[in-house]
Amino acid sequence: MNHNNLEAHENPSMTWQENWNRQPGRGKQAYVPDLTFILRLKEVLAEIKTANGQDSNLYLNANDERRNAINTRAKRIHRDIKRKLHEVDQKWNQSGDTMGPCETHLTTYGKVKELAIGAFGEWSDDVHIVIQACAARIAHCTWQESGYSDEEDACAILTTYCFKKLAILSLREVAVLLRNRVNQIGIGNKETRKNNKQYNMRAIRAADLARLEHARMHEALRN
DSSP states (O other), rough: OOSSTTTTTSSSSHHHHHHTTTHHHHHHHSOOOOOOEEETTTEEEEEEEOOOOTSSSTTOOOOTTTTTTHHHHHHHHHHHHHHOOOOOOHSSSOOOOOHHHHHHOOOTTSOOOEEEETTTBBBHHHHHHHHHHHHHHHHHHHHHTOOOOHHHHHHHHHHHHHHHHHHHHHHHHHHHHHHHHHHHHHOSSSSHHHHHEEEEEEEHHHHHHHHHHHHHHHHHHHH
16 A cells, blocks of 8 residues: 555545555455465465356346356456456555556466356356366375275266265255245245245255265265
């Protein structure tokens, strides 16, 4: 932050940095990506977003391409973070239309990993990349003690397990969300609400059974 430029300052008695520090934490949190981790020996930033069936008509406007809706949502993530930091620089660093220090720092991490999860158990391309990298690292460190025949075999099984588990959890949480909304605001008449609630409970139960079944399959493959 520029400590000396006090023109049009909200409080002329404080520096820009001090005034920024006084801003509500909730507001500042929106400018910071959700995660930072090491991916392929490089520190990267990542942002997680979800999409439901009513999110800006993503699913209604999607074409026939597989995972089109969720990839469309993911493509906005890096752009939105870059725009927000540009606005921070304009207000607090007086950068104008040029790239300020916050936006410049963002570029040192490369493109933000766009982790988007959809309403039907699908995810964006970057989620696929991150899961594969994590599974490969876990397999490299644990394949012998976990009883796999070799590292490649462990990586393949762990990757499949993670993908399926994520899909099941995604579907389950959508069902939980719908159930909670029905309980809080209701949908239709009494009979409709009852049928919707029963439908969502069956969906949650089916997801739980699938998760248990897949855990048993994973154990059998490992042995």
